[in-house]
Amino acid sequence: MDNYLLIPFLPLAAFFVNILFGKTLIRDKSHWVSLFAVVCSWVIAVMTLFEVIGGRTVNRDLYTWIVSGDFRVSVGFLIDQLTAVMLIVVTTVSSLVHIYSIGYMHGDKGYYRFFAYLSLFTFSMLMLVMANNFLQLYFGWEAVGLCSYFLIGFWYEKKSASDAGKKAFIVNRFGDFGFGLGVIMIFLTFGTLHYAPVFGSVNGIVGKTVDFLGLQVDLPTLIALLLFCGAVGKSAQLPLHVWLPDAMEGPTPVSALIHAATMVTAGVFLVARCNPIFVLSPPAMNVVALVGAVTALFAGTIALVQNDIKRIVAYSTVSQLGYMFLACGVGAFSAGIFHLYTHAFFKALLFLGAGSVMHAMAGELDIQKMGGLKKHMPLTYWTFLLASLSISGVPGFAGFFSKDEILWRAYASGPLGHLLYAIGALTALLTAFYSFRIIFVAFHGKFRGTHEQEHHLHESPKIMTVPLLILAAGALAAGWVGIPPLLGGGEHFAEFLAPVVGHAKGEGTHAEEWATMITAVILGLGGIAAAAFVYLRKSTLADTVAGRFSFIYRLLWNKYYVDELYDTIIVRPTFWVAKNVIVGVTDGKIIEGIVNGVPRFIGTLSSWLRNIQTGMVHQYAAVMALGAFVVIAIVLFW
Amino acid sequence: MVPLHWYLLLSSAVFVVGVAGFLTRRNIIIMFMSIELMLNAVNISLVSFSRYLSDMRGQVLVFFVIAVAAAEAAIGLAIIIALFRNKATAHVDEANEMKG
Numbered sequence: 033m034d035n036y037l038l039i040p041f042l043p044l045a046a047f048f049v050n051i052l053f054g055k056t057l058i059r060d061k062s063h064w065v066s067l068f069a070v071v072c073s074w075v076i077a078v079m080t081l082f083e084v085i086g087g088r089t090v091n092r093d094l095y096t097w098i099v100s101g102d103f104r105v106s107v108g109f110l111i112d113q114l115t116a117v118m119l120i121v122v123t124t125v126s127s128l129v130h131i132y133s134i135g136y137m138h139g140d141k142g143y144y145r146f147f148a149y150l151s152l153f154t155f156s157m158l159m160l161v162m163a164n165n166f167l168q169l170y171f172g173w174e175a176v177g178l179c180s181y182f183l184i185g186f187w188y189e190k191k192s193a194s195d196a197g198k199k200a201f202i203v204n205r206f207g208d209f210g211f212g213l214g215v216i217m218i219f220l221t222f223g224t225l226h227y228a229p230v231f232g233s234v235n236g237i238v239g240k241t242v243d244f245l246g247l248q249v250d251l252p253t254l255i256a257l258l259l260f261c262g263a264v265g266k267s268a269q270l271p272l273h274v275w276l277p278d279a280m281e282g283p284t285p286v287s288a289l290i291h292a293a294t295m296v297t298a299g300v301f302l303v304a305r306c307n308p309i310f311v312l313s314p315p316a317m318n319v320v321a322l323v324g325a326v327t328a329l330f331a332g333t334i335a336l337v338q339n340d341i342k343r344i345v346a347y348s349t350v351s352q353l354g355y356m357f358l359a360c361g362v363g364a365f366s367a368g369i370f371h372l373y374t375h376a377f378f379k380a381l382l383f384l385g386a387g388s389v390m391h392a393m394a395g396e397l398d399i400q401k402m403g404g405l406k407k408h409m410p411l412t413y414w415t416f417l418l419a420s421l422s423i424s425g426v427p428g429f430a431g432f433f434s435k436d437e438i439l440w441r442a443y444a445s446g447p448l449g450h451l452l453y454a455i456g457a458l459t460a461l462l463t464a465f466y467s468f469r470i471i472f473v474a475f476h477g478k479f480r481g482t483h484e485q486e487h488h489l490h491e492s493p494k495i496m497t498v499p500l501l502i503l504a505a506g507a508l509a510a511g512w513v514g515i516p517p518l519l520g521g522g523e524h525f526a527e528f529l530a531p532v533v534g535h536a537k538g539e540g541t542h543a544e545e546w547a548t549m550i551t552a553v554i555l556g557l558g559g560i561a562a563a564a565f566v567y568l569r570k571s572t573l574a575d576t577v578a579g580r581f582s583f584i585y586r587l588l589w590n591k592y593y594v595d596e597l598y599d600t601i602i603v604r605p606t607f608w609v610a611k612n613v614i615v616g617v618t619d620g621k622i623i624e625g626i627v628n629g630v631p632r633f634i635g636t637l638s639s640w641l642r643n644i645q646t647g648m649v650h651q652y653a654a655v656m657a658l659g660a661f662v663v664i665a666i667v668l669f670w
Numbered sequence: 671m672v673p674l675h676w677y678l679l680l681s682s683a684v685f686v687v688g689v690a691g692f693l694t695r696r697n698i699i700i701m702f703m704s705i706e707l708m709l710n711a712v713n714i715s716l717v718s719f720s721r722y723l724s725d726m727r728g729q730v731l732v733f734f735v736i737a738v739a740a741a742e743a744a745i746g747l748a749i750i751i752a753l754f755r756n757k758a759t760a761h762v763d764e765a766n767e768m769k770g
Contacts, residue, residue: 654693
């Protein structure tokens with residue numbers, strides 16, 4: 033366990049090797065450097081997990097980072113149960129994505145750059161989860177955002193890709209502004225940023241209020257909500273979800289790693305990590321739960337009608353992240369992390385499967401132009417199917433256990449919980465429907481693309497299908513560590529995390545637990561059956577329904593016009609201000625006025641002064657004599 | 671004994687001649703000689719004060735002035751020769767390259 037430092041720093045070293053020597057020396061061997069680093073990290077992470085299971089945790093400061101008056105922050109590492117889970121998720125998915133990328137990115141001219149960024153991202157994400165203080169968390173938080181920007185805009189010659197990168201970065205600014213304020217509030221309140229003293233003395237702030245923008249605000253609520261702002265941005269929750277679907281412009285392995293399994297779940301991690309603060313504030317918890325639930329439903333409905341395979345999966349990610357926040361909001365932090373962990377497997381699998389399809393379809397994303405891919409790419413099909421079963425909550429698969437845990441905890445948490453449960457169960461129906469819509473439209477039926485594409489269809493190479501198979505095993509079995517007692521399991525996952533996040537509150541009878549579980553399963557299976565009916569049996573039905581409810585269809589197709597709304601109320605006014613105020617006044621008048629005015633003044637002054645220097649010796653002498661005369665006169669007659 | 675103010679009047683007269691010559695003449699050699707006149711006017715006053723105050727330090731200072739003036743004369747003449755080689759004139763108004 034003492035070599036835990038290698039977990040983040042090996043990928044960092046790989047980044048430096050690749051960025052310095054990748055272009056000239058290593059070139060198409062770049063993957064060996066990054067892959068070696070991340071696999072070693074994975075091995076150490078697994079060893080660390082077993083030590084943590086054995087009961088050993090670490091909280092050590094490495095060195096003092098900043099000292100400024102009372103402000104002291106160290107670079108330090110905290111490895112507890114929550115960190116251990118995150119380490120496994122991050123290094124596992126990252127390793128598999130590295131392997132997959134060898135095949136997917138083969139021949140790309142930015143090959144070495146891609147692997148360098150993947151390594152940098154892995155380092156940043158590991159720093160984020162291993163931090164033992166808020167500032168280092170913030171460092172990792174921003175660094176993963178930066179890597180996300182690099183990788184979304186990886187094909188930067190493409191306008192849409194570089195725009196999407198900027199959008200992701202700028203939208204995250206909004207959330208991170210709140211997060212930054214939250215960190216400052218924590219320092220002002222506790223005088224330190226390290227987790228242990230903050231969480232240790234957190235009960236002292238109960239009931240305190242603080243003057244915020246002229247209002248007396250409950251201090252725990254304020255801190256919790258400010259931190260949650262950051263989580264909303266990073267985890268693409270309402271109203272800052274708009275960047276994630278656009279982020280699909282990046283290479284597909286990036287979508288799998290960053291925009292499904294790891295970075296976007298950092299918000300959930302943050303809320304779980306800060307659970308001692310959140311539980312002090314019921315209003316903040318309700319906000320978290322409601323934002324999560326509404327986002328889950330909202331994104332689920334959008335996913336119903338989209339045709340871009342990656343965007344459907346992206347909205348699905350937003351929706352599932354909503355589930356995780358729902359769980360955190362009802363106090364079931366371990367359920368949220370459990371879903372994070374199972375989701376990492378099946379969602380990474382869905383993305384990599386989508387990437388495999390794109391690989392075969394020469395970059396085609398529209399599921400309406402696919403069809404019948406099943407017989408051409410059986411491995412992709414079966415793994416994709418498995419992931420879809422898992423996300424739909426079919427009993428036995430990983431997604432079932434985590435989703436059931438969330439829904440049950442939501443239901444058991446009280447009256448608001450019943451509403452949350454209803455939203456969650458409805459979302460489960462939608463999830464199953466849109467997931468199987470992809471399966472039935474893209475993999476079944478007749479091929480609807482061009483002849484060239486059909487001729488080109490092929491199963492992906494082994495280097496890409498092996499990671500699919502490994503993830504498929506995870507999508508099937510990852511949930512078995514958290515089987516609830518009701519089904520004869522030991523709830524090991526929740527027990528394991530209990531020292532960090534505590535136990536979920538709320539009680540219910542076995543009958544209720546059965547009822548919630550069976551309802552959710554029926555809704556999930558109903559969604560699958562509905563998708564099968566609509567897209568396999570009655571293929572005209574979808575169009576009929578879309579035509580009948582054309583208003584709703586257009587609303588969903590245009591994603592509730594959120595992008596247009598933001599364009600009108602934020603983007604355009606910002607451009608207007610930039611053009612007319614910043615460029616026109618600040619830059620054109622003030623800055624340029626100063627920059628040009630200073631030399632103009634000096635020039636005028638000097639052209640006037642240079643008249644004195646005539647080059648005539650006798651004039652100088654006369655002035656000198658006059659001066660001497662004046663000085664003597666003053667001395668004598670003053 | 672000749673009173674002190676006679677010497678001082680002589681000294682001022684020589685100095686004024688030097689100043690007037692420097693300000694009015696354009697020939698660089700004449701201007702240079704005017705400078706030497708001013709220097710020696712000062713020397714006269716120094717020597718006479720030294721004599722009347724019975725303090726030999728004034729005369730020591732005069733020796734320094736003469737020695738430095740000799741060096742200055744050598745350098746000044748060298749400059750004049752350099753100027754003449756370049757511009758073939760001894761008229762200072764024609765050497766106005768430093769005009770701003």
